[in-house]
Every structure is written in structure tokens, then in C-alpha cells.
Amino acid sequence: MKLRDWPCEERPRERLLRHGAATLSDAELLAIFLGSGSRGHDAVAQARGVLAEHGPLRALLDRPAQALLDLPGLGPASACRLHAALELGNRHLAGALERGEALTDPARAGEYFARRLRGLPHEVFACLFLDTRHRALAFEELFRGTIDGAEVHPREVVRRCLAHNAAAVIIGHNHPSGVSEPSAADRAVTARLREALALVDVRLLDHFVVGDGAPCSMAARGWL
Template sequence: MSIRQWPEHERPRERLLRSGSHSLSDAELLAIFLSTGGRGMDAVARGRELISRFGSLRALLDQSSESLVNEPGLGPASVCRLKAALELGTRHLAADLERGEALTDPASAGAYFSRRLRSLPHEVFACLFLDNRHRALAFEELFRGTIDAAEVHPREVVRRALAHNAAAVIIGHNHPSGVAEPSAADRAITQRLREALDLIGVRVLDHFIVGDGPALSLAQRGWL
């Protein structure tokens, strides 16, 4: 049965308009982007099948446009709408941070670093400086090139933290290879920066590594 044949109060679009996007399941939200379910399946059932096939909604959304466009129920138009919606959400988050909204969860910080660093063709080490209420003060790209212990200078990070009168900092860098797994050097840099910033009373809240998927949090791995 097509969604158009459902009672109006049960249709995902109508429910979103009536009750808000939070009232919809992952499959129902995804169904809004699908042109049809295909093969006798409605769009919600197709959305549920796609999420199950990739393991989670996040894993599905992290797929490239090229891999999604050939999935049943998806096509160029649906994939473009989906990717555009994701980009709008990321830009909305970036705008919130840049105008001083409080940073309240690791996922938001990781998404912000991904937005700023993922598309860069070379390695970049960056810092997001925060005040004592975890509101963004400044985002700065401090080092470029091969990010290792010889290239990242704690004294420069300390200098910039003092310049912004920061109470905390979130650090991050990208892996252009797309593999976000931290190296021994990544962990060593994190420790050196933490020790240097501790001396001036500035907390290192997290270190994100940006690859092809969601940014990896060293804090969530228990390495900070």
C-alpha cells in the first residue's frame, strides 16, 4: 500500500507538520526523502529496510552519494535532497557555535570539526576555544602538513588560548586518507597539549579525528 493510501493523520509528512520532526521514527523521516518504496513496499518500510541493511541510520547517512544513488527507493533526486538536508543541518550547527551558543554534547562538536576539516586535501590541526560556559570563542587552524609531534607546538596552542582568554579547548585534525583511527602520535600529541594547557588552567575537553565517517572522539575512547 502506498503512503498516499494511508489515513492522513498517519502519513509522515502530515505528522511532521502537525507534531514536529521529533515525533517521527528514523524510518519515517527517511521515507520523506524517498520517491517510492518500490516492489510493493511503501516508503516507510523501504526506509526501515535501508536502515537495517546498513546497520544504523548514521551508517546509512555516512554513505557516499555514489553508493546511495543505486539503492532501491533512492535515486539522484532523493539522494540530493538527503545530502542537502544533512549539509543544512551541519551549517546550522556551525552558525550556532560561531555566534556563541553553548556546546553541550560531543556529537555537536564532532560534527562541527567534520564540517570544517573533512573536505581539506591536506592535514590540518585546529582548535576550538571555549569560555567557562563552553561557548565558542574562536576556531583557528594552527598547523598544516604532516600532523605529528614535531609539527604541533604546544606553546603556540597555549599562546592562542591565552589570547582568547579561553577556559577550555577542543582540538581536532583531519586524516585525508579517510581513516579516522588515531595513531600513537595522535595520542602523544593529545597528552602533550593536555599537560601544557593544564599549566595555565585550560581544560582539553576532546580531540577529534576527522575521516570519511563521523569524527572520532578520543575522549569517548577513554584516551583523554
Template sequence: MNIRQWPLDERPREKLATLGAAALSDAELLAIFLGSGCRGLTAVDLGRQLLNHNGGLRALLSREEPLPRLRGLGAAKRSRVLAALELARRCSGPELKRDATLRNPADSAEFLRSRLSSYPYEVFAVVFLDNRHRVLAFEELFRGTIDGTVVHPREVVRACLRHNAAAVILAHNHPSGVAEPSESDRAITAELRQALGLVGVRVLDHFVIGDSAPVSLAQRGLM
């Protein structure tokens, strides 16, 4: 059945106009961006299919690869959905602006949580700082699997030299949601401190990101 044949209070656009966006399901919200369906599938069906294919909205938001070529999901629809997802990511947490000064762990913890907590695989990232702890750049340097990632100290050193950094804050996520630092987390922190120390770059902290508050290795006395 075409959406135009649905009762008015069940159509996504009319429902949004009368009840507000919060009243719509994830599939109905996606249908608004998709605009239309295809033969045999409504826009809501397409939205539901897209969510099911990716494992839900959270997984869809963290998706880095192009959207799948599902039936009815042409180039124009994919572009609209990708634009909407990128807007959602950009608004999901605070920004870390260049030249912002990081004076304590709380200044950067929430930013790092918003950027890394939704990934279904491990991501290792670095905040590059000058000698007054002002932000030079933020980069996600390495990506791994659901239970680990390989960090190459040489590449971290190279990135520090590229940004002319005097200090860094390290961060990575635990897809399990448990932010407890592991032995390998402590080991790579020590290895990076040693490698970066050779080029005059200080490691100020290493955050582990999970579902709750980020854990600071510096605050735990683990570095």
C-alpha cells in the same frame, strides 16, 4: 505494491498527519523526504535500503561522503535527503557562536559532544579562542579510523596562527563510546602544549568525547 494501495493508516504522510512524526520509523521518515519510489520499490523500501547500506540512521547522519547511487535514488532525491540530514546535524546540539565567551569546561563540553560523538571514526578538533576566551572559530582538523587518528602539531600551530588565536581547547572522540583518556591522548596533549607554547598559544583543556559526558583532561589533572 504502490504506497497508494496501502491502507490509509499505514501510508507515511497520512500516518504523520494523524499520529505525528514520532510514530514513524526511520525508513518512513526518509520516505517523506524521498517523495516517491521507483519501479518495484516504494519510497519506504528506498528509505530502508539507504539505512541498511549505511548501517543505520546514526551512521547516515555522520556520513561525509556523497550518498551511494542506489537504484531509485536519483540526484533530486539525494539532494533532499542530504539537506534533511544537514538540518538534523545543525539542530542536534548547541551552537558555538563567534565571540561567545567560554569561562569553564561546561560551556564547551556539550557543544563538542554534539559535534563529535556520532562519528564512526576518530576526529580531532580545535576551538580557537582570543585572549579573553572568546570563540574565534571551530575546526575539525584531522580524521582517522575507528581506533585512532594522527595529529600533526605543525598543522595545529598553523591553524592557530591563521586564526590569530591566543588559546585553544582540544577535543577528539572515541568511537568505542568510552571516553577514558589513553596514554596517547595524554602524550599528544603534552606535545601540543609544548609546540603551541612556542608561539604564545595556551592549551586550556582537552576533551575526550564518548557516549556519556565528555571527560576533561584539565579537570582530571592530566595536563
């Protein structure tokens, strides 16, 4: 049975238009990108099969576009559409930080770090530079490491803050293991950075550790 033979009110596209994308399951959202299923399977059944064998959804979408080509039902067109959609989401979130609005919701910054760093196979340390009104100036990946660590140099962070004339900064790094709990080393480097930045009158607002689930905010933990 093909999707066009489903009752109109049950088809994923029609439900999305009537009730919004949030009402669709992972398989239904993926089916919209697949467009059609394989012999004997509609697009939703095909999507369920892909997720059952290669999911969950985030694990599937963390794959490079080229790797998606090896999965059943995901040809070049579907793989490109999926990664284009992910990049659109990243740019939409970045646009909210880049259009001159003051950053008043810390969770939005945490989500931005998660979008940029989650799923990377190695540890990356990044900075979001802000002006005196906490408007975004720039986002930079400053240090790259291995699967379990990245060496952070406070002097370089200070130098980049001065280059951007930043008044405040939010930092973040990912844990490829998926565990977002900050280590003792994470807390130690945060303290060193806060002290170094204070010498040039730059406030360290938060340090996010990105893993599976919501990123961990050190400011929320009371460690800043």
C-alpha cells in the same frame, strides 16, 4: 498501498507536523526524503528495505552522495536531499557556535566535533579556538593522518592559537575504528599540548575523541 492511502494520522509527514520529527522512526524519516516507493512498495517499506540491507542509518548517511546513487530507491534527487539535509544540520550547529554566544555547554562542543569528524576514513585532528569569554573564533582541521593515527605538532597548534588571538581552545580527533576510548598516545599528546599552550596563556578546555556513540571528553574523565 501508497502513503496517500494511509490513514491521515499515520502518514509520516502529517505526524511530523503534528508531533515533531523526533516521533518518527528512521525508516519514516528516510521515507520523507524518498518521496515515493518502488512498484509494490510504499516509501516507508522502501526505506525499511534500504536500511535493512545498507543500514543502520548512520552507516547509510556516512556514504558519499555519489555512493548513494547505487542503492535501490535512492536516485540523484534523494541523494542530494539527504546530503543537503546533513549539511544544513552541520551549519545549524556551527551557527550556534559562531554567532557570538559564550560556549557554556561542553556537550554542544562535543556534538560539533562529532558532526565534523565522525565517519571520516582517516584520522583528523581539529581545533575550536575561543576568545576570553569562550565565544568561538574559528574551527580548523590541523592535521590529517591514516586510519589509525595522525601526527600532532604542538608548535603548530600554538601558532594557530596566536594567529586567532585565542584565549582558550578545545581540541578533538576521530578514531575511524569507531572506538572512542582515548589511547595512551592520545593522553600523552594532550598533556604535551596543555603544557605548550600554557606557555602562551592559552587554556586547553577539553579534548574530544570521536567514535561511535557519544564522543569521549578527556576533561570529564579528569585528565585535563
